[in-house]
Amino acid sequence: MDTQNKLPNPSRWNAANLVTLSRIVVAALFLFFIFRDELWAKWTAGLLFAWGAISDYLDGYLARKNNLRTDFGTLMDPLADKILLLSVFGSFVVLELVPLWMVVIIFAREFLITGLRQMAQTRNIIIAASRAGKHKTVSQIVAASVILAIICAQGTVEAYQGKWDLFVARQGTLGQWIDDFIQYGPYWLMFYATMMSIISGVDYFFKNKHVLSGEKH
Numbered sequence: 120m121d122t123q124n125k126l127p128n129p130s131r132w133n134a135a136n137l138v139t140l141s142r143i144v145v146a147a148l149f150l151f152f153i154f155r156d157e158l159w160a161k162w163t164a165g166l167l168f169a170w171g172a173i174s175d176y177l178d179g180y181l182a183r184k185n186n187l188r189t190d191f192g193t194l195m196d197p198l199a200d201k202i203l204l205l206s207v208f209g210s211f212v213v214l215e216l217v218p219l220w221m222v223v224i225i226f227a228r229e230f231l232i233t234g235l236r237q238m239a240q241t242r243n244i245i246i247a248a249s250r251a252g253k254h255k256t257v258s259q260i261v262a263a264s265v266i267l268a269i270i271c272a273q274g275t276v277e278a279y280q281g282k283w284d285l286f287v288a289r290q291g292t293l294g295q296w297i298d299d300f301i302q303y304g305p306y307w308l309m310f311y312a313t314m315m316s317i318i319s320g321v322d323y324f325f326k327n328k329h330v331l332s333g334e335k336h
Contacts, residue, residue: 135178148167153214162274168207208225231320249319262308
């Protein structure tokens, strides 16, 4: 075999991994901006989350296209996702937009699955992403995106149209529908994301129970 033609291992600091790490930076910046009162800060927080969601696809695309897969990237990619989403959901609790119990369940699920993956790694077992797990991630991103859109929309209306209640009243029936969605939509979107967290968590443990029992798979 000609070792001179063998491709070198990609650097830990390649483009794909830098995109992954940017989500951790985004999480910190998001928390700084979301708690500010200025309208521009709310929009900045929303745009930061949008980048975080896009980068979750972009880093995988770059890694596959340019053969940039590394052990570091494999470890940091799901960790960066968790840090970003849990930062966003934690801020929603502080802002009293979603119930604490939902976020606690989502936190617990993520930590338990991370522990399961680490246990599997010590036995050289790879736990593949499940369909339920992907649905869980999509439901969380949708819930976070809609809630942030509501925050930005309400802030924009109040900045340029006056108080939200007066704006809704001027819209008649349509305004009532919009107001109902804003009041109840975040709860039910988060409720669905929470249920998907539970379902996908049970699915992971059921499919990988051999990891816990010590049986060979």
